[in-house]
Amino acid sequence: MSEFTFLFRGSDATAQSPEEMQESMQKWLAWFKELGEKGHIKYPGHPLECTGKVVSGKQKSIHDGPYAEAKDIVNGFTLIEARDLPQAVEISKGCPILEAGGSVEVRPVRILNM
Protein backbone atom coordinates (compact mmCIF):
# COMPACT_ATOMS: atom_id res chain seq x y z
CA MET A 1 0.00 0.00 0.00
CA SER A 2 1.13 3.53 -0.75
CA GLU A 3 0.02 6.87 0.58
CA PHE A 4 -1.32 9.73 -1.44
CA THR A 5 -2.35 13.24 -0.61
CA PHE A 6 -5.51 14.55 -2.20
CA LEU A 7 -5.45 18.32 -2.51
CA PHE A 8 -8.89 19.78 -3.13
CA ARG A 9 -9.07 22.97 -5.15
CA GLY A 10 -11.98 25.22 -5.90
CA SER A 11 -14.98 25.90 -3.73
CA ASP A 12 -18.33 24.24 -4.00
CA ALA A 13 -20.07 26.45 -1.51
CA THR A 14 -20.64 29.71 -3.32
CA ALA A 15 -24.03 31.24 -3.99
CA GLN A 16 -26.01 28.09 -3.37
CA SER A 17 -29.31 27.68 -1.64
CA PRO A 18 -29.29 25.96 1.77
CA GLU A 19 -30.85 22.90 0.20
CA GLU A 20 -28.17 22.70 -2.48
CA MET A 21 -25.42 23.17 0.08
CA GLN A 22 -26.79 20.35 2.16
CA GLU A 23 -26.98 18.12 -0.90
CA SER A 24 -23.40 18.93 -1.71
CA MET A 25 -22.32 18.15 1.83
CA GLN A 26 -24.19 14.87 1.81
CA LYS A 27 -22.35 13.85 -1.35
CA TRP A 28 -19.05 14.48 0.43
CA LEU A 29 -20.17 12.53 3.48
CA ALA A 30 -21.22 9.61 1.30
CA TRP A 31 -17.92 9.70 -0.57
CA PHE A 32 -15.82 9.79 2.60
CA LYS A 33 -17.94 7.03 4.13
CA GLU A 34 -17.36 4.81 1.12
CA LEU A 35 -13.61 5.46 1.17
CA GLY A 36 -13.50 4.76 4.89
CA GLU A 37 -15.37 1.50 4.53
CA LYS A 38 -12.94 0.38 1.86
CA GLY A 39 -10.00 1.25 4.10
CA HIS A 40 -8.64 4.02 1.89
CA ILE A 41 -8.54 6.80 4.46
CA LYS A 42 -5.21 7.10 6.23
CA TYR A 43 -6.13 10.47 7.74
CA PRO A 44 -9.28 12.45 6.96
CA GLY A 45 -7.31 15.67 6.79
CA HIS A 46 -8.47 19.24 7.25
CA PRO A 47 -10.26 22.02 5.50
CA LEU A 48 -8.06 25.08 4.98
CA GLU A 49 -9.09 28.67 5.40
CA CYS A 50 -9.13 30.59 2.15
CA THR A 51 -7.21 33.42 3.74
CA GLY A 52 -3.54 33.38 4.71
CA LYS A 53 -0.21 34.83 3.71
CA VAL A 54 2.42 33.86 1.23
CA VAL A 55 5.98 34.55 2.30
CA SER A 56 8.50 34.45 -0.52
CA GLY A 57 12.06 35.13 -1.51
CA LYS A 58 15.09 36.26 0.34
CA GLN A 59 13.29 39.51 0.94
CA LYS A 60 10.73 37.48 2.85
CA SER A 61 8.07 39.54 1.19
CA ILE A 62 4.56 38.84 2.39
CA HIS A 63 1.49 38.70 0.20
CA ASP A 64 -2.15 38.34 1.09
CA GLY A 65 -3.90 35.07 0.36
CA PRO A 66 -2.29 32.15 -1.36
CA TYR A 67 -3.73 32.82 -4.81
CA ALA A 68 -5.65 35.45 -6.65
CA GLU A 69 -8.15 33.07 -8.19
CA ALA A 70 -10.60 31.12 -6.03
CA LYS A 71 -10.35 28.07 -8.25
CA ASP A 72 -6.63 27.77 -7.55
CA ILE A 73 -6.92 27.82 -3.79
CA VAL A 74 -6.33 24.55 -2.00
CA ASN A 75 -9.17 24.36 0.49
CA GLY A 76 -8.52 21.00 2.04
CA PHE A 77 -6.48 17.85 2.04
CA THR A 78 -6.88 14.18 2.86
CA LEU A 79 -4.40 11.36 3.21
CA ILE A 80 -5.36 8.30 1.19
CA GLU A 81 -4.09 4.75 1.13
CA ALA A 82 -4.12 3.02 -2.24
CA ARG A 83 -2.33 0.27 -4.10
CA ASP A 84 -0.74 2.57 -6.63
CA LEU A 85 -1.17 5.89 -8.40
CA PRO A 86 -3.71 4.58 -10.95
CA GLN A 87 -5.91 3.33 -8.11
CA ALA A 88 -5.55 6.61 -6.21
CA VAL A 89 -6.55 8.49 -9.35
CA GLU A 90 -9.52 6.20 -9.80
CA ILE A 91 -10.59 6.89 -6.22
CA SER A 92 -10.29 10.65 -6.74
CA LYS A 93 -12.79 10.49 -9.59
CA GLY A 94 -15.59 10.02 -7.07
CA CYS A 95 -14.88 13.33 -5.37
CA PRO A 96 -17.96 15.63 -5.40
CA ILE A 97 -15.78 18.70 -5.93
CA LEU A 98 -15.35 17.63 -9.57
CA GLU A 99 -19.06 18.04 -10.23
CA ALA A 100 -18.83 21.60 -8.91
CA GLY A 101 -16.01 22.46 -11.28
CA GLY A 102 -13.19 22.00 -8.79
CA SER A 103 -10.21 19.69 -9.01
CA VAL A 104 -8.35 17.06 -7.03
CA GLU A 105 -4.61 16.92 -7.14
CA VAL A 106 -3.34 13.41 -6.41
CA ARG A 107 0.21 13.40 -5.08
CA PRO A 108 2.13 10.32 -3.93
CA VAL A 109 3.61 10.81 -0.48
CA ARG A 110 7.28 10.00 -0.35
CA ILE A 111 7.81 7.77 2.66
CA LEU A 112 11.09 8.47 4.36
CA ASN A 113 12.78 5.53 5.94
CA MET A 114 15.27 6.80 8.41
Added chain:
Amino acid sequence: MEPSDHLFRREAGRMVATLTRVFGVHNLALAEDVVQDAFCRALEVWKFRGVPENPSAWLIATAKNRALDILRRQRTARTFAPELGRLLDSEWTLAPAVEELFAANAIKDDLLRMMFSCCHPRLAEEAQVALILNILGGFSVDEIASAFVSSHAAIEKRITRAKKLLAGSKRLFDIAAPADFSARLPAVQRALYLLFNEGYHGACAETAVRAELCHEAMRLAAVLLEHPLGATPTTHALSALMCLNAARLPARVDASGNLNSFFDQDRSLWDRKLVTEGLKLLELAVTGFELTEYHVEAAIASVHASAPRAEDTNWGRIVSLYDTLMSIRPSPVVALSRAIAVAQRDGPERGLEAIDAIADRDRLATYPFYPAALGELELRRGRHETARKHFRAARALARNPMERRFLDQRVWACERADPQRVGMLEPATRLQRKIAT
Protein backbone atom coordinates in the same frame (compact mmCIF):
# COMPACT_ATOMS: atom_id res chain seq x y z
CA MET B 1 -24.35 10.53 11.68
CA GLU B 2 -26.58 11.72 8.88
CA PRO B 3 -28.03 15.23 8.97
CA SER B 4 -31.83 15.23 8.83
CA ASP B 5 -33.55 16.10 5.58
CA HIS B 6 -33.67 19.82 4.86
CA LEU B 7 -31.64 20.59 7.99
CA PHE B 8 -29.94 23.60 6.37
CA ARG B 9 -33.13 24.94 4.88
CA ARG B 10 -34.96 24.68 8.20
CA GLU B 11 -32.13 26.13 10.23
CA ALA B 12 -31.74 28.98 7.74
CA GLY B 13 -35.11 30.41 8.76
CA ARG B 14 -34.44 30.23 12.47
CA MET B 15 -30.95 31.65 12.15
CA VAL B 16 -31.91 34.57 9.91
CA ALA B 17 -34.80 35.35 12.25
CA THR B 18 -32.54 35.45 15.29
CA LEU B 19 -29.70 37.28 13.60
CA THR B 20 -32.12 39.90 12.36
CA ARG B 21 -33.15 40.45 15.94
CA VAL B 22 -29.52 40.84 16.94
CA PHE B 23 -28.46 43.06 14.06
CA GLY B 24 -31.73 44.91 13.57
CA VAL B 25 -34.14 44.44 10.68
CA HIS B 26 -32.30 47.06 8.60
CA ASN B 27 -29.34 44.63 8.53
CA LEU B 28 -31.39 41.77 7.10
CA ALA B 29 -28.85 41.26 4.31
CA LEU B 30 -26.02 41.01 6.85
CA ALA B 31 -27.99 38.38 8.76
CA GLU B 32 -28.42 36.40 5.57
CA ASP B 33 -24.70 36.63 4.85
CA VAL B 34 -23.85 35.28 8.29
CA VAL B 35 -26.16 32.33 7.75
CA GLN B 36 -24.64 31.59 4.35
CA ASP B 37 -21.26 31.78 6.03
CA ALA B 38 -22.24 29.31 8.71
CA PHE B 39 -23.39 26.84 6.07
CA CYS B 40 -20.11 27.25 4.18
CA ARG B 41 -18.21 26.45 7.35
CA ALA B 42 -20.39 23.45 8.05
CA LEU B 43 -19.83 22.22 4.52
CA GLU B 44 -16.08 22.61 4.87
CA VAL B 45 -15.71 21.10 8.32
CA TRP B 46 -18.37 18.40 8.31
CA LYS B 47 -17.19 16.84 5.12
CA PHE B 48 -13.81 16.19 6.73
CA ARG B 49 -14.96 15.46 10.26
CA GLY B 50 -18.46 14.10 9.81
CA VAL B 51 -21.68 15.65 11.08
CA PRO B 52 -21.49 16.70 14.74
CA GLU B 53 -23.67 15.17 17.44
CA ASN B 54 -26.06 18.12 17.42
CA PRO B 55 -25.84 19.75 13.98
CA SER B 56 -28.41 22.47 14.73
CA ALA B 57 -26.51 23.56 17.83
CA TRP B 58 -23.27 23.58 15.86
CA LEU B 59 -24.78 25.82 13.18
CA ILE B 60 -26.33 28.17 15.71
CA ALA B 61 -23.10 28.41 17.70
CA THR B 62 -21.18 29.19 14.51
CA ALA B 63 -23.65 31.92 13.57
CA LYS B 64 -23.57 33.30 17.10
CA ASN B 65 -19.77 33.53 17.15
CA ARG B 66 -19.74 35.22 13.81
CA ALA B 67 -22.41 37.63 15.02
CA LEU B 68 -20.38 38.50 18.11
CA ASP B 69 -17.37 39.06 15.93
CA ILE B 70 -19.29 41.47 13.70
CA LEU B 71 -20.85 43.28 16.65
CA ARG B 72 -17.43 43.84 18.20
CA ARG B 73 -15.72 44.98 15.05
CA GLN B 74 -18.47 47.09 13.57
CA ARG B 75 -20.13 48.60 16.60
CA THR B 76 -18.90 52.03 15.75
CA ALA B 77 -19.42 51.78 12.00
CA ARG B 78 -22.91 50.33 11.99
CA THR B 79 -26.05 50.65 14.03
CA PHE B 80 -27.54 47.43 15.22
CA ALA B 81 -30.78 46.43 16.87
CA PRO B 82 -32.19 49.28 18.97
CA GLU B 83 -33.01 46.77 21.72
CA LEU B 84 -29.34 46.00 22.11
CA GLY B 85 -28.62 49.67 22.61
CA ARG B 86 -25.96 50.31 25.20
CA LEU B 87 -25.44 46.61 25.85
CA LEU B 88 -23.18 46.74 22.83
CA ASP B 89 -20.89 49.24 24.46
CA SER B 90 -19.18 46.87 26.79
CA GLU B 91 -17.85 43.37 26.47
CA TRP B 92 -19.35 42.61 29.90
CA THR B 93 -22.84 43.10 28.59
CA LEU B 94 -22.43 42.20 24.93
CA ALA B 95 -21.67 38.49 25.20
CA PRO B 96 -24.41 37.65 27.73
CA ALA B 97 -26.93 39.72 25.78
CA VAL B 98 -26.17 37.85 22.56
CA GLU B 99 -26.17 34.55 24.42
CA GLU B 100 -29.66 35.32 25.64
CA LEU B 101 -30.87 36.25 22.18
CA PHE B 102 -29.68 32.88 20.91
CA ALA B 103 -31.34 30.85 23.68
CA ALA B 104 -33.63 28.12 22.37
CA ASN B 105 -36.92 29.61 23.50
CA ALA B 106 -35.94 33.03 22.20
CA ILE B 107 -35.30 31.52 18.77
CA LYS B 108 -38.83 30.14 18.62
CA ASP B 109 -40.21 33.63 19.23
CA ASP B 110 -37.87 35.01 16.57
CA LEU B 111 -39.45 32.71 14.02
CA LEU B 112 -42.88 33.99 14.97
CA ARG B 113 -41.71 37.60 15.01
CA MET B 114 -40.29 37.24 11.52
CA MET B 115 -43.42 35.49 10.28
CA PHE B 116 -45.52 38.45 11.43
CA SER B 117 -43.00 40.93 10.05
CA CYS B 118 -43.20 39.27 6.63
CA CYS B 119 -46.97 39.79 6.61
CA HIS B 120 -46.58 43.55 6.52
CA PRO B 121 -49.86 45.20 5.49
CA ARG B 122 -48.09 47.13 2.74
CA LEU B 123 -47.03 43.91 1.05
CA ALA B 124 -49.30 42.09 -1.37
CA GLU B 125 -50.28 38.59 -0.27
CA GLU B 126 -48.13 36.93 -2.88
CA ALA B 127 -45.13 38.99 -1.80
CA GLN B 128 -45.74 37.94 1.81
CA VAL B 129 -45.78 34.30 0.78
CA ALA B 130 -42.61 34.63 -1.28
CA LEU B 131 -40.89 36.43 1.57
CA ILE B 132 -41.86 33.78 4.10
CA LEU B 133 -40.57 31.08 1.80
CA ASN B 134 -37.32 32.89 1.21
CA ILE B 135 -36.50 34.09 4.71
CA LEU B 136 -38.16 31.50 6.93
CA GLY B 137 -38.27 28.55 4.59
CA GLY B 138 -34.71 28.96 3.33
CA PHE B 139 -35.85 28.54 -0.29
CA SER B 140 -33.75 30.27 -2.93
CA VAL B 141 -35.26 32.54 -5.57
CA ASP B 142 -34.87 29.74 -8.12
CA GLU B 143 -36.60 27.22 -5.92
CA ILE B 144 -39.49 29.60 -5.30
CA ALA B 145 -39.71 30.47 -8.99
CA SER B 146 -39.93 26.80 -9.86
CA ALA B 147 -42.60 26.17 -7.26
CA PHE B 148 -44.67 29.11 -8.48
CA VAL B 149 -43.99 28.40 -12.16
CA SER B 150 -42.74 31.92 -12.42
CA SER B 151 -39.58 33.43 -13.84
CA HIS B 152 -36.47 33.94 -11.75
CA ALA B 153 -36.57 37.66 -12.55
CA ALA B 154 -40.18 38.08 -11.46
CA ILE B 155 -39.67 36.34 -8.12
CA GLU B 156 -36.39 38.08 -7.49
CA LYS B 157 -38.01 41.44 -8.06
CA ARG B 158 -40.88 40.55 -5.76
CA ILE B 159 -38.55 39.41 -2.99
CA THR B 160 -36.08 42.26 -3.35
CA ARG B 161 -38.86 44.83 -3.10
CA ALA B 162 -40.41 43.09 -0.14
CA LYS B 163 -37.08 42.90 1.67
CA LYS B 164 -36.47 46.56 1.05
CA LEU B 165 -39.78 47.39 2.64
CA LEU B 166 -39.07 45.05 5.53
CA ALA B 167 -35.58 46.46 6.07
CA GLY B 168 -37.01 49.96 5.93
CA SER B 169 -39.61 49.21 8.57
CA LYS B 170 -36.98 49.89 11.26
CA ARG B 171 -38.32 47.42 13.78
CA LEU B 172 -39.45 43.84 13.68
CA PHE B 173 -43.06 43.18 14.53
CA ASP B 174 -43.67 43.23 18.27
CA ILE B 175 -45.29 39.93 19.18
CA ALA B 176 -45.57 40.92 22.83
CA ALA B 177 -48.33 43.42 22.13
CA PRO B 178 -51.56 41.39 22.23
CA ALA B 179 -53.66 43.88 20.28
CA ASP B 180 -51.15 44.11 17.42
CA PHE B 181 -50.70 40.36 17.45
CA SER B 182 -54.40 39.69 17.08
CA ALA B 183 -54.76 42.37 14.44
CA ARG B 184 -52.12 40.85 12.19
CA LEU B 185 -52.90 37.21 12.92
CA PRO B 186 -55.47 36.85 10.09
CA ALA B 187 -52.88 38.03 7.54
CA VAL B 188 -50.39 35.46 8.82
CA GLN B 189 -52.99 32.72 8.71
CA ARG B 190 -53.92 33.73 5.19
CA ALA B 191 -50.28 33.68 4.03
CA LEU B 192 -49.75 30.19 5.48
CA TYR B 193 -52.99 29.08 3.88
CA LEU B 194 -51.86 30.37 0.47
CA LEU B 195 -48.48 28.76 0.96
CA PHE B 196 -50.12 25.43 1.66
CA ASN B 197 -52.44 25.89 -1.31
CA GLU B 198 -49.59 26.63 -3.62
CA GLY B 199 -48.12 23.30 -2.65
CA TYR B 200 -51.36 21.39 -2.81
CA HIS B 201 -53.01 22.81 -5.90
CA GLY B 202 -50.14 24.71 -7.45
CA ALA B 203 -49.26 24.29 -11.07
CA CYS B 204 -45.74 23.05 -10.50
CA ALA B 205 -45.07 19.71 -12.09
CA GLU B 206 -42.51 18.61 -9.58
CA THR B 207 -44.38 16.88 -6.83
CA ALA B 208 -41.44 16.91 -4.45
CA VAL B 209 -41.26 20.70 -4.43
CA ARG B 210 -44.98 20.95 -3.91
CA ALA B 211 -45.04 18.59 -0.97
CA GLU B 212 -42.21 20.65 0.53
CA LEU B 213 -44.34 23.80 0.36
CA CYS B 214 -47.14 22.00 2.16
CA HIS B 215 -44.80 20.78 4.87
CA GLU B 216 -43.31 24.25 5.27
CA ALA B 217 -46.78 25.73 5.77
CA MET B 218 -47.57 23.02 8.33
CA ARG B 219 -44.33 23.60 10.18
CA LEU B 220 -44.98 27.34 10.47
CA ALA B 221 -48.61 26.78 11.46
CA ALA B 222 -47.31 24.54 14.25
CA VAL B 223 -45.08 27.41 15.45
CA LEU B 224 -48.13 29.65 15.48
CA LEU B 225 -50.04 27.07 17.54
CA GLU B 226 -47.31 27.01 20.16
CA HIS B 227 -47.82 30.66 21.01
CA PRO B 228 -50.66 31.38 23.44
CA LEU B 229 -51.94 34.28 21.34
CA GLY B 230 -51.49 32.31 18.10
CA ALA B 231 -53.35 29.21 19.19
CA THR B 232 -56.83 30.50 18.36
CA PRO B 233 -59.66 28.28 17.13
CA THR B 234 -59.04 29.66 13.64
CA THR B 235 -55.37 28.65 13.71
CA HIS B 236 -56.49 25.20 14.83
CA ALA B 237 -58.92 25.10 11.91
CA LEU B 238 -56.15 26.13 9.54
CA SER B 239 -53.84 23.43 10.87
CA ALA B 240 -56.66 20.89 10.72
CA LEU B 241 -57.33 21.58 7.06
CA MET B 242 -53.63 21.32 6.30
CA CYS B 243 -53.31 17.97 8.08
CA LEU B 244 -56.48 16.50 6.61
CA ASN B 245 -55.58 17.51 3.07
CA ALA B 246 -51.89 16.67 3.35
CA ALA B 247 -52.95 13.20 4.47
CA ARG B 248 -54.15 12.63 0.92
CA LEU B 249 -50.92 13.77 -0.74
CA PRO B 250 -49.36 10.28 -0.97
CA ALA B 251 -52.35 9.06 -2.97
CA ARG B 252 -52.73 12.03 -5.30
CA VAL B 253 -50.03 10.99 -7.67
CA ASP B 254 -49.69 7.40 -8.76
CA ALA B 255 -46.40 5.59 -9.23
CA SER B 256 -46.07 6.80 -12.83
CA GLY B 257 -46.50 10.43 -11.80
CA ASN B 258 -50.09 10.80 -12.95
CA LEU B 259 -52.59 12.81 -11.05
CA ASN B 260 -54.93 10.25 -9.63
CA SER B 261 -58.59 10.80 -10.04
CA PHE B 262 -60.17 11.45 -6.69
CA PHE B 263 -62.34 8.39 -7.02
CA ASP B 264 -59.51 6.11 -8.04
CA GLN B 265 -57.26 7.07 -5.17
CA ASP B 266 -55.99 4.22 -3.11
CA ARG B 267 -57.29 5.38 0.24
CA SER B 268 -55.06 2.95 2.07
CA LEU B 269 -52.22 5.30 1.09
CA TRP B 270 -53.75 8.17 3.03
CA ASP B 271 -51.67 9.12 6.00
CA ARG B 272 -53.79 7.95 8.94
CA LYS B 273 -51.62 9.73 11.48
CA LEU B 274 -52.25 13.07 9.78
CA VAL B 275 -55.97 12.31 9.56
CA THR B 276 -56.11 11.60 13.29
CA GLU B 277 -54.09 14.73 14.03
CA GLY B 278 -56.35 16.76 11.74
CA LEU B 279 -59.53 15.53 13.38
CA LYS B 280 -58.11 16.32 16.80
CA LEU B 281 -57.23 19.85 15.67
CA LEU B 282 -60.67 20.28 14.16
CA GLU B 283 -62.22 19.51 17.54
CA LEU B 284 -60.13 22.26 19.08
CA ALA B 285 -61.14 24.57 16.24
CA VAL B 286 -64.83 24.49 17.02
CA THR B 287 -64.45 25.67 20.59
CA GLY B 288 -64.97 29.33 19.78
CA PHE B 289 -67.69 31.34 18.12
CA GLU B 290 -65.76 31.99 14.98
CA LEU B 291 -66.64 30.23 11.76
CA THR B 292 -64.07 30.87 9.07
CA GLU B 293 -63.44 29.44 5.64
CA TYR B 294 -60.70 27.35 7.26
CA HIS B 295 -63.25 25.73 9.55
CA VAL B 296 -65.49 24.86 6.63
CA GLU B 297 -62.67 23.57 4.44
CA ALA B 298 -61.33 21.47 7.28
CA ALA B 299 -64.84 20.09 7.81
CA ILE B 300 -65.12 19.20 4.10
CA ALA B 301 -61.75 17.47 4.24
CA SER B 302 -62.83 15.58 7.36
CA VAL B 303 -65.95 14.25 5.58
CA HIS B 304 -63.71 12.90 2.81
CA ALA B 305 -61.24 11.51 5.31
CA SER B 306 -63.88 9.60 7.21
CA ALA B 307 -65.29 7.82 4.14
CA PRO B 308 -63.58 4.44 3.69
CA ARG B 309 -64.50 4.44 -0.02
CA ALA B 310 -65.44 7.30 -2.37
CA GLU B 311 -68.93 5.78 -2.67
CA ASP B 312 -69.40 6.09 1.07
CA THR B 313 -68.92 9.86 1.07
CA ASN B 314 -71.71 11.84 2.65
CA TRP B 315 -72.28 14.13 -0.34
CA GLY B 316 -75.29 15.80 1.22
CA ARG B 317 -73.09 17.03 4.03
CA ILE B 318 -70.47 18.18 1.56
CA VAL B 319 -73.00 20.16 -0.49
CA SER B 320 -74.24 21.94 2.63
CA LEU B 321 -70.66 22.72 3.71
CA TYR B 322 -70.01 24.24 0.28
CA ASP B 323 -73.16 26.31 0.71
CA THR B 324 -71.69 27.65 3.93
CA LEU B 325 -68.35 28.28 2.26
CA MET B 326 -70.11 30.20 -0.53
CA SER B 327 -71.67 32.45 2.08
CA ILE B 328 -68.31 33.15 3.75
CA ARG B 329 -66.05 33.46 0.75
CA PRO B 330 -67.88 33.08 -2.55
CA SER B 331 -65.82 32.22 -5.62
CA PRO B 332 -66.51 30.46 -8.91
CA VAL B 333 -64.07 27.67 -7.98
CA VAL B 334 -65.96 26.97 -4.77
CA ALA B 335 -69.22 27.05 -6.75
CA LEU B 336 -67.77 24.54 -9.21
CA SER B 337 -66.73 22.22 -6.41
CA ARG B 338 -70.20 22.55 -4.97
CA ALA B 339 -71.73 21.64 -8.34
CA ILE B 340 -69.56 18.51 -8.48
CA ALA B 341 -70.77 17.52 -5.03
CA VAL B 342 -74.37 18.14 -6.19
CA ALA B 343 -73.74 15.80 -9.14
CA GLN B 344 -72.45 13.17 -6.76
CA ARG B 345 -75.56 13.46 -4.63
CA ASP B 346 -78.30 13.96 -7.25
CA GLY B 347 -76.81 12.81 -10.56
CA PRO B 348 -75.04 14.46 -13.49
CA GLU B 349 -78.05 16.46 -14.77
CA ARG B 350 -78.41 18.29 -11.47
CA GLY B 351 -74.68 18.86 -11.45
CA LEU B 352 -74.73 20.41 -14.91
CA GLU B 353 -77.60 22.66 -13.86
CA ALA B 354 -75.59 23.76 -10.85
CA ILE B 355 -72.63 24.59 -13.08
CA ASP B 356 -74.94 26.48 -15.38
CA ALA B 357 -76.11 28.52 -12.43
CA ILE B 358 -72.64 29.74 -11.42
CA ALA B 359 -72.99 33.48 -11.67
CA ASP B 360 -69.44 34.45 -12.62
CA ARG B 361 -68.70 31.37 -14.69
CA ASP B 362 -66.66 33.38 -17.19
CA ARG B 363 -63.93 33.73 -14.59
CA LEU B 364 -63.33 30.00 -14.92
CA ALA B 365 -62.47 30.40 -18.61
CA THR B 366 -58.82 29.46 -18.15
CA TYR B 367 -59.35 26.90 -15.38
CA PRO B 368 -58.84 23.43 -16.92
CA PHE B 369 -61.04 21.67 -14.40
CA TYR B 370 -64.05 23.69 -15.41
CA PRO B 371 -64.37 22.07 -18.87
CA ALA B 372 -63.09 18.84 -17.31
CA ALA B 373 -66.02 18.86 -14.87
CA LEU B 374 -68.43 19.48 -17.75
CA GLY B 375 -66.82 16.61 -19.66
CA GLU B 376 -67.07 14.28 -16.73
CA LEU B 377 -70.75 14.93 -16.17
CA GLU B 378 -71.60 14.71 -19.88
CA LEU B 379 -69.70 11.42 -20.06
CA ARG B 380 -71.64 10.10 -17.12
CA ARG B 381 -74.94 10.77 -18.78
CA GLY B 382 -73.74 9.07 -21.94
CA ARG B 383 -72.97 12.03 -24.22
CA HIS B 384 -69.54 10.88 -25.24
CA GLU B 385 -69.03 13.27 -28.13
CA THR B 386 -69.85 16.36 -26.07
CA ALA B 387 -67.72 15.05 -23.22
CA ARG B 388 -64.78 14.55 -25.53
CA LYS B 389 -64.98 18.16 -26.74
CA HIS B 390 -64.95 19.40 -23.17
CA PHE B 391 -61.94 17.27 -22.25
CA ARG B 392 -60.08 18.48 -25.32
CA ALA B 393 -60.77 22.05 -24.27
CA ALA B 394 -59.57 21.19 -20.78
CA ARG B 395 -56.43 19.59 -22.13
CA ALA B 396 -55.62 22.76 -24.04
CA LEU B 397 -55.73 24.64 -20.74
CA ALA B 398 -53.65 22.14 -18.77
CA ARG B 399 -50.87 23.81 -16.81
CA ASN B 400 -48.37 21.00 -16.52
CA PRO B 401 -47.52 17.58 -17.97
CA MET B 402 -49.31 15.74 -15.18
CA GLU B 403 -52.57 17.54 -15.84
CA ARG B 404 -52.10 16.96 -19.55
CA ARG B 405 -51.59 13.22 -19.08
CA PHE B 406 -54.60 13.01 -16.84
CA LEU B 407 -56.81 14.86 -19.34
CA ASP B 408 -55.47 12.79 -22.24
CA GLN B 409 -56.69 9.73 -20.44
CA ARG B 410 -60.12 11.30 -20.09
CA VAL B 411 -60.25 12.06 -23.83
CA TRP B 412 -59.39 8.42 -24.54
CA ALA B 413 -62.04 7.27 -22.11
CA CYS B 414 -64.61 9.13 -24.22
CA GLU B 415 -63.31 7.60 -27.41
CA ARG B 416 -63.56 4.16 -25.89
CA ALA B 417 -67.07 5.27 -24.91
CA ASP B 418 -66.44 3.61 -21.65
CA PRO B 419 -67.46 5.77 -18.77
CA GLN B 420 -67.22 3.00 -16.25
CA ARG B 421 -64.82 4.88 -14.02
CA VAL B 422 -65.67 8.32 -12.92
CA GLY B 423 -62.51 10.28 -13.51
CA MET B 424 -63.26 13.42 -11.65
CA LEU B 425 -60.21 15.00 -10.15
CA GLU B 426 -60.26 15.69 -6.51
CA PRO B 427 -62.65 18.58 -6.07
CA ALA B 428 -60.77 21.81 -5.53
CA THR B 429 -61.94 22.38 -2.02
CA ARG B 430 -59.70 25.32 -1.69
CA LEU B 431 -59.71 28.53 -3.58
CA GLN B 432 -57.34 28.66 -6.45
CA ARG B 433 -55.31 31.74 -5.83
CA LYS B 434 -55.46 33.30 -9.27
CA ILE B 435 -59.17 32.85 -9.74
CA ALA B 436 -60.44 33.30 -6.25
CA THR B 437 -59.15 36.76 -5.58
